[in-house]
Structures are given as structure tokens and as C-alpha cells.
Amino acid sequence: MIRLQKFFASIQQDLKLFAALWLLICLYRIIFIWDMSSYLSAAADAKEIGLALWTGARLSLKSAGAITLLSFVFCSLAGIFLPRLELGRLRLWVGTAASFFLSVFFQARFPYYREFHMTYNMQVVQGWQDDRTALFWTMVQEYGLPWRLAVAVSLAVLFWYILKRLLQTPVFPLPALKGKLPVAMASLGLTAVIFVFGLFVRFGASFNYEKGINWENCGVTNDAFLNECILDDVQALYRARDFAINMEAGHIAGVDRENIGRYLRQIAGHEDLQAKEIKPYLARTAQGAEIPQPRHIFIILGESWAQWPMLDQYADLHAADGIRSLAAAPEGYATQSFLPNGEYTAIAITGMVTGLPEIHISPQYQLRTFKEAYPTAMAPQFKQLGYQVDFWYGGIPSWDSINRVALAQGFDHFYGYPDYNAPKQSAWGTKDGYMFDALEKHLADEPPTVHLIMTVTNHPPYNLDLAAEGFDLARAKAATAKLPQAENPDELAVELGHYWYMDKVVTEFVRKTQEKYPDSLFVITGDHAVRMDPGTQPTLFEHQSVPFVLYGQGVTKDILPAQVVGGHLNIVPTLLELIAPKGFQYYSLLPSMTRGSQAAFNGSTWLADGMIGQLEGSKVSMLNGQDAGDAPAARQKVDSILPAVRTIAWWLLQKGNSVEE
Structure with missing residues (x-):
């Protein structure tokens, strides 16, 4: 019973982390659209912007859920088997580390979009294979890496403070249960709720692939900029990873081996x-020279x-x-x-x-x-x-x-x-x-x-x-x-x-x-x-x-x-x-x-x-x-x-x- 009570309290902390990360990603999306509004086309009216925000919010459930899964596994589930360990601090640092990387990618998103008119894509893979030293100094000299990194650190510190206060708020206690059958039923019910919630998050506010949302089908607006904004940075990087894997495997549009x-x-x-x-x-056969053969080409x-x-x-x-x-x-x-x-x-x-x-x-x-x-x-x-x-x-x-x-x-x-x-x-x-x-x-x-x-x-x-x-x-x-x-x-x-x-x-x-x-x-x-x-x-x-x-x-x-x-x-x-x-x-x-x-x-x-x-x-x-x-x-x-x-x-x-x- 003690293990179940602790697990019940722990998953509520996971929900707090999930909500905080999801809201952070959605907030970054709103700020990006507002700051880069000059990239909106004439077709991007309030209805289109609202559709982009709604679809993006659904998609970002997956990103927040993927990060929260780390906390669920290493804090909540681990607490069942190691009940004496206090793992709450680990959850805080998982959230803080995630917020730092999200903030770094959020800052990098601005110059990246100005360069390529896309969120993170195959250019990321190419950049990883590029001259990293030259790329680093280009980011320093041309794209403001030092101040952008400072902003990302500041945002991560702010998120750490907010998350810390949020995790200190009370959780709902598990009602007292007497007997093995009530405990077993409660455990089974809790497992079912977690499974259903995980399914809901996995498919982006849906319960199956057909009605779900993913990076491949999220371009639902008539504006190219908004369609890229629907992708948060986690999903955009996931897209780049999928591209790279599929290309290497020969799963390339137009390739039919x-x-x-x-x-x-x-x-x-x-x-x-x-x-x-x-x-x-x-083999092709030349039809005959049309100009004198040049000395140099x-x-x-x-x-x-x-x-x-x-x-x-x-x-x-x-x-x-x-x-x-x-x-x-x-x-x-x-x-x-x-x-x-x-x-x-x-x-x-x-x-x-x-x-x-x-x-x-x-x-x-x-x-x-x-x-x-x-x-x-x-x-x-x-x-x-x-x-x-x-x-x-x-x-x-x-x-x-x-x-x-x-x-x-x-x-x-x-x-x-x-x-x-x-x-x-x-x-x-x-x-x-x-x-x-x-x-x-x-x-x-x-x-x-x-x-x-x-x-x-x-x-x-x-x-x-x-x-x-x-x-x-x-x-x-x-x-x-x-x-x-x-x-x-x-x-x-x-x-x-x-x-x-x-x-x-x-x-x-x-x-x-x-x-x-x-x-x-x-x-x-x-x-x-x-x-x-x-x-x-x-x-x-x-x-x-x-x-x-x-x-x-x-x-x-x-x-x-x-x-x-x-x-x-x-x-x-x-x-x-x-x-x-x-x-x-x-x-x-x-x-x-x-x-x-x-x-x-x-x-x-x-x-x-x-x-x-x-x-x-x-x-x-x-x-x-x-x-x-x-x-x-x-x-x-x-x-x-x-x-x-x-x-x-x-x-x-x-x-x-x-x-x-």
C-alpha cells in the first residue's frame, strides 16, 4: 500500500512536469509566430493562425510526453522498486535539462528559419557532417551564439524556479484502501488510466494513428510558415532523423530498387x-563538336x-x-x-x-x-x-x-x-x-x-x-x-x-x-x-x-x-x-x-x-x-x-x- 501511495503521488508530479513542458513548448511557438510574423502570407488570417496553434498544441503533447517518459521511468517506476530513494530532485533536473535544450533550439530556430525558410530539416544532418569548427565560429560571429546561449540559460533558470515551486505544491493522496482486492483493483485502474493517457499523448490528442497527428500530416494550413511553426523543435529534429534513416535505407521518394x-x-x-x-x-554518343575545343574550361x-x-x-x-x-x-x-x-x-x-x-x-x-x-x-x-x-x-x-x-x-x-x-x-x-x-x-x-x-x-x-x-x-x-x-x-x-x-x-x-x-x-x-x-x-x-x-x-x-x-x-x-x-x-x-x-x-x-x-x-x-x-x-x-x-x-x-x- 505504501508503494502504491508513493507511486500515486509520484505520477502526479510527472503530470506537473508534463504540463509545464507542454506549456513551455506552446509558449515558444506563440512567441516565434509573433516575432516572425513578417513571414506570414496574405492567406494567414486569424483562423489559420488559430488552426496552427491548435494543431501544434496537439503535436507537442508527443514532445512533452517523450521527455516526461524519462521522469516516469526513472522516478515513478523506479520508486516502486526502490521506495526508500528520494527521486524527486531527479525529476526537477530532468525538466530543467529539457527546458535548457528546448530554449537553445528555440533561440537557434530564428536564424535557422531566416536562412532556410524551414524548421530543422536535413540541413541539420548536413551541418553535423560539416566543418564544425568553422560552423561554430560562424554561429558566434553571424548568428549571435553567445547572447542566444545566455538567453537560453536564463530561460532554463526561470523554468527551474517555476518547476521547483510547482513540484512543491500538494498532491492528492490516495484514498485509504483495506485488503488486497481493493489495492489490486486500484493498481489495475491506475495502470489502465496511465495506458489510456499515454495513448492519448502518443497520437496527439487521439487514440489511433488514423485520427492522430504527426510531423508527416501536420501541415494543415494554407501558409508555409505556419505549417513549419506547427512543428515544435523536438518534432522537427525527429523529422530530420526520420529523413536521414529513410534515405540511408533507400526509402526515398522516387527510388524503386x-x-x-x-x-x-x-x-x-x-x-x-x-x-x-x-x-x-x-552511355551516350556525342553528335559532334559545335565549337573549337577550348584550351581551358x-x-x-x-x-x-x-x-x-x-x-x-x-x-x-x-x-x-x-x-x-x-x-x-x-x-x-x-x-x-x-x-x-x-x-x-x-x-x-x-x-x-x-x-x-x-x-x-x-x-x-x-x-x-x-x-x-x-x-x-x-x-x-x-x-x-x-x-x-x-x-x-x-x-x-x-x-x-x-x-x-x-x-x-x-x-x-x-x-x-x-x-x-x-x-x-x-x-x-x-x-x-x-x-x-x-x-x-x-x-x-x-x-x-x-x-x-x-x-x-x-x-x-x-x-x-x-x-x-x-x-x-x-x-x-x-x-x-x-x-x-x-x-x-x-x-x-x-x-x-x-x-x-x-x-x-x-x-x-x-x-x-x-x-x-x-x-x-x-x-x-x-x-x-x-x-x-x-x-x-x-x-x-x-x-x-x-x-x-x-x-x-x-x-x-x-x-x-x-x-x-x-x-x-x-x-x-x-x-x-x-x-x-x-x-x-x-x-x-x-x-x-x-x-x-x-x-x-x-x-x-x-x-x-x-x-x-x-x-x-x-x-x-x-x-x-x-x-x-x-x-x-x-x-x-x-x-x-x-x-x-x-x-x-x-x-x-x-x-x-x-x-x-
């Missing part, structure tokens, strides 16, 4: 081929080089004057219909190096990557045309193992900023100007070479001396102040200053190199667009699209179809078709843009027929300046190639070149 044979025959038109390896199915991946500053409506910002001039030149070609391989730098680099799309399996963490080149890798194919293939990077060579990946996939050399003795500008590396200066000097001693180049300056922390570089920050602030949705015009002006610097340095390098080596060919694109938006409600095009500019000897306005659709994985096949002799065989998952590729996609977004849309969702919009089309027909073009591309990429990463299981 059972149909690998059909997809192999479809991917490049080899319907009658029967081979034991994947490589023959990926430069593929420039600009850090966070979004396409939107190039648009006419943002011309007054003068951030992209350089690349606009290259695109407009007689020897320049550009298309707006272009997507990056993903939403972070590593997937852009590994995509270019390996020729594989984003399927949330990082090639740099697969042992297979370091054993042999993938059939679609760029370096071996350019080497067959007589080129040396080098990688130039403004950062640390070992960052995310990209130097090892590049060299293992056939690159001849990898140069990071320590290799050319450039001074360090930030935690991520040197100034872009130093890298291009070193490359310019290096060209004199090079044989014909393909250069894959990755810039770093346009990245937080934004600490470049813009005035010394010639950027008029005051004029930029005046211009960004006129943008109707800019949340912080002054910060945006600083970011645009770093974008402007990258644009200026790249353009100067292109023009100087072309003058000295007129038989050069340049491709300019961005690693991703996500991070810098013109406002709190960017279009999908503004948030996702990166430039594609082809520039150099032999390039004309009609060298590729007007506004041809493409992405990072189309670049290498396009270059090979432009310069390779007729009959040259190369290997790629996606076709050359010279053949009028029909669709592009990455991990979240698709593009076809002048339209851009979400892969998971119904959002579809037109590209700037392009005529409206048939959205279902455009999406069908994407769906006709996406499963084949993703399935074959997954197979290569997980099983290798053999078709056999």
Missing part, C-alpha cells in the same frame, strides 16, 4: 541492352549565387552587374530555367564531381566513393579528351572531405587556400580574389585543363571590408529599403555586398582570362540559392534558382535552345557535346542541354515548361517573364525521369556498378 532493370533501359534509350553492369546503360560554382539579383526588377541593386554583362555579351548565353543539385554546398560539389543527384546519401561518406570513380564522374571523361582536371577551392581542402572525393574520382590536383598561400579571411577560407589571382598565375604553366572552381566569400560571417573593395553600402541600404518584403534591409545590403564582390571578382577573372587565353570556355552557376532571399515571402524561383551562363569563344545566343531547362548534372554532358568529336562516348544520368532537356529537379523542387514547383506539395508558379503553361503536363515530364535518375544513383552509391544484388 525493384525496377532497376526497367530504369536502366530507359535512362539513355538502351531498350534492348542486356548488361551485368550499370555503366553501359548510361572553367566551371565556376559561386557560393550562394542565387539568380534573383540578376532579374530586371532587382537591377537597381547593382549586385549582379558583372554576370548580367557576361550573359548579355555576344559570346554569352544564359537561361533562367536552371536549378542547383541541392540546397547546400557539399551536394553541389559532389554532384559536379560524381555526376550523381541529391538523394540525401552523401557520397563523401560512402567508402565506395574512395575506391573507384563512378561511371558518371566528370574527371575521367574530360581526360579522354586530353584535359587535365583540377579543383580550385577558396576554403580548406579537407572540408567535408571534398579534396579526397575529388582526387578519388579522378581529379589530377586539388588546391585549397593553404596550397596557394592565401591569407585567411574567415572560418571558411580566403577571399575569392586571392584564389582567382593564384589561379591566373597558375594558368601559364598548365596544359589544357578543366577547372572546377568553388568560391567562399559570399557566406556568413559577412565580414569582408566592403568599403575597401569599392562597394557603396549606403547606396545599397537605400535600395534594399525600397524592397517591400525585406525583413532587415540593412543586413540584406551587407549580404548583397558580398554577392557583389563575388560577382565582380568572377567577372574580372573571366574577362582577363579570355583576353589572355581567348580559346577559353566558362560556365558560371551557383552552388545553391537558399540562404539569401529578397524578402520574407520569396517566390520559389527566387528561393531556389541559380544562374547558368555559358561564355567564351564560339558561344552564341542560339548555341542552346532558348530558356532550355537544366541543372548541375546537365553541365558536364552539355560541355562534352559542345566540344567532343562525333562518336565520342560519355556517361551521364541526364542528357545534354544541347538536346533540349525537358525537366530539372533536386531534393525539393522541380522545373519544366517555364514552371517551378515543389516535389512534395502543390505549390507551382511561373518563372519570371515566361508564359503560363500546363502544370500537370510539366510535372509529368519531371515524373517521367525522376524515378530512373534517383534509383540508379541510389544503386551506384549503395551497391556499386554491378546490376546483380
Whole structure:
């Protein structure tokens, strides 16, 4: 009876902890929506906000319950078997520790959403695999880690005080029970109540999965921001964990391993081929060179080089004057219909190096990557045309193992900023100007070479001396102040200053190199667009699209179809078709843009027929300046190639070149 009385009192303390944590999570949600209200769309009326708060409150029952389960197991249940132990203090510290982590994630949620327009997702997994030292100093210098951590500690201390007082309030005593049968009945009834309550919490204010709420079905409003707010930080991290597990297991949208044979025959038109390896199915035949074979080829991946500053409506910002001039030149070609391989730098680099799309399996963490080149890798194919293939990077060579990946996939050399003795500008590396200066000097001693180049300056922390570089920050602030949705015009002006610097340095390098080596060919694109938006409600095009500019000897306005659709994985096949002799065989998952590729996609977004849309969702919009089309027909073009591309990429990463299981 004494054990039962103590257990009855203990579970009431657990209920207090549960209520306190649940209210804390709900309060943080309300504060976040209020403080970030500029991200609300016009569709977000009071009814939608109320729906988001209600659905979020239901979902957060699960988060509070998961934390309280620790207290229930180690305090209440443990007290049955160890009745002499006083475990109440442990409950207090479980709650305090939980409140600290909840407060840390709450503080981090603000800059995270401003960067990615999402709550915690796969970027968290990628960040964990990133250069943690550089990431730490970026958080310190750019995102206010010290003061945010201080706020989190203060909030945790306040919660500790409130919880301590709450746990000191009286509990209801268990009525006196005489005899074994009443005690047994009370124990059974208490067990049933705990089970029912646990079920209610587990399914988010319901008793079954069908009517319950979870991170997969909680997007019930018409506003993207509110749908992300419904997810508390615990559920958002749970979502990221689920993504990572499913990706590694092959449970990826579009991956259908059972149909690998059909997809192999479809991917490049080899319907009658029967081979034991994947490589023959990926073979394509060049139709004949369209320009003289250049001495040097430069593929420039600009850090966070979004396409939107190039648009006419943002011309007054003068951030992209350089690349606009290259695109407009007689020897320049550009298309707006272009997507990056993903939403972070590593997937852009590994995509270019390996020729594989984003399927949330990082090639740099697969042992297979370091054993042999993938059939679609760029370096071996350019080497067959007589080129040396080098990688130039403004950062640390070992960052995310990209130097090892590049060299293992056939690159001849990898140069990071320590290799050319450039001074360090930030935690991520040197100034872009130093890298291009070193490359310019290096060209004199090079044989014909393909250069894959990755810039770093346009990245937080934004600490470049813009005035010394010639950027008029005051004029930029005046211009960004006129943008109707800019949340912080002054910060945006600083970011645009770093974008402007990258644009200026790249353009100067292109023009100087072309003058000295007129038989050069340049491709300019961005690693991703996500991070810098013109406002709190960017279009999908503004948030996702990166430039594609082809520039150099032999390039004309009609060298590729007007506004041809493409992405990072189309670049290498396009270059090979432009310069390779007729009959040259190369290997790629996606076709050359010279053949009028029909669709592009990455991990979240698709593009076809002048339209851009979400892969998971119904959002579809037109590209700037392009005529409206048939959205279902455009999406069908994407769906006709996406499963084949993703399935074959997954197979290569997980099983290798053999078709056999």
C-alpha cells in the first residue's frame, strides 16, 4: 500500500512536469509566430493562425510526453522498486535539462528559419557532417551564439524556479484502501488510466494513428510558415532523423530498387541492352563538336549565387552587374530555367564531381566513393579528351572531405587556400580574389585543363571590408529599403555586398582570362540559392534558382535552345557535346542541354515548361517573364525521369556498378 501511495503521488508530479513542458513548448511557438510574423502570407488570417496553434498544441503533447517518459521511468517506476530513494530532485533536473535544450533550439530556430525558410530539416544532418569548427565560429560571429546561449540559460533558470515551486505544491493522496482486492483493483485502474493517457499523448490528442497527428500530416494550413511553426523543435529534429534513416535505407521518394532493370533501359534509350553492369546503360554518343575545343574550361560554382539579383526588377541593386554583362555579351548565353543539385554546398560539389543527384546519401561518406570513380564522374571523361582536371577551392581542402572525393574520382590536383598561400579571411577560407589571382598565375604553366572552381566569400560571417573593395553600402541600404518584403534591409545590403564582390571578382577573372587565353570556355552557376532571399515571402524561383551562363569563344545566343531547362548534372554532358568529336562516348544520368532537356529537379523542387514547383506539395508558379503553361503536363515530364535518375544513383552509391544484388 505504501508503494502504491508513493507511486500515486509520484505520477502526479510527472503530470506537473508534463504540463509545464507542454506549456513551455506552446509558449515558444506563440512567441516565434509573433516575432516572425513578417513571414506570414496574405492567406494567414486569424483562423489559420488559430488552426496552427491548435494543431501544434496537439503535436507537442508527443514532445512533452517523450521527455516526461524519462521522469516516469526513472522516478515513478523506479520508486516502486526502490521506495526508500528520494527521486524527486531527479525529476526537477530532468525538466530543467529539457527546458535548457528546448530554449537553445528555440533561440537557434530564428536564424535557422531566416536562412532556410524551414524548421530543422536535413540541413541539420548536413551541418553535423560539416566543418564544425568553422560552423561554430560562424554561429558566434553571424548568428549571435553567445547572447542566444545566455538567453537560453536564463530561460532554463526561470523554468527551474517555476518547476521547483510547482513540484512543491500538494498532491492528492490516495484514498485509504483495506485488503488486497481493493489495492489490486486500484493498481489495475491506475495502470489502465496511465495506458489510456499515454495513448492519448502518443497520437496527439487521439487514440489511433488514423485520427492522430504527426510531423508527416501536420501541415494543415494554407501558409508555409505556419505549417513549419506547427512543428515544435523536438518534432522537427525527429523529422530530420526520420529523413536521414529513410534515405540511408533507400526509402526515398522516387527510388524503386525493384525496377532497376526497367530504369536502366530507359535512362539513355538502351531498350534492348542486356548488361551485368550499370555503366553501359548510361552511355551516350556525342553528335559532334559545335565549337573549337577550348584550351581551358572553367566551371565556376559561386557560393550562394542565387539568380534573383540578376532579374530586371532587382537591377537597381547593382549586385549582379558583372554576370548580367557576361550573359548579355555576344559570346554569352544564359537561361533562367536552371536549378542547383541541392540546397547546400557539399551536394553541389559532389554532384559536379560524381555526376550523381541529391538523394540525401552523401557520397563523401560512402567508402565506395574512395575506391573507384563512378561511371558518371566528370574527371575521367574530360581526360579522354586530353584535359587535365583540377579543383580550385577558396576554403580548406579537407572540408567535408571534398579534396579526397575529388582526387578519388579522378581529379589530377586539388588546391585549397593553404596550397596557394592565401591569407585567411574567415572560418571558411580566403577571399575569392586571392584564389582567382593564384589561379591566373597558375594558368601559364598548365596544359589544357578543366577547372572546377568553388568560391567562399559570399557566406556568413559577412565580414569582408566592403568599403575597401569599392562597394557603396549606403547606396545599397537605400535600395534594399525600397524592397517591400525585406525583413532587415540593412543586413540584406551587407549580404548583397558580398554577392557583389563575388560577382565582380568572377567577372574580372573571366574577362582577363579570355583576353589572355581567348580559346577559353566558362560556365558560371551557383552552388545553391537558399540562404539569401529578397524578402520574407520569396517566390520559389527566387528561393531556389541559380544562374547558368555559358561564355567564351564560339558561344552564341542560339548555341542552346532558348530558356532550355537544366541543372548541375546537365553541365558536364552539355560541355562534352559542345566540344567532343562525333562518336565520342560519355556517361551521364541526364542528357545534354544541347538536346533540349525537358525537366530539372533536386531534393525539393522541380522545373519544366517555364514552371517551378515543389516535389512534395502543390505549390507551382511561373518563372519570371515566361508564359503560363500546363502544370500537370510539366510535372509529368519531371515524373517521367525522376524515378530512373534517383534509383540508379541510389544503386551506384549503395551497391556499386554491378546490376546483380
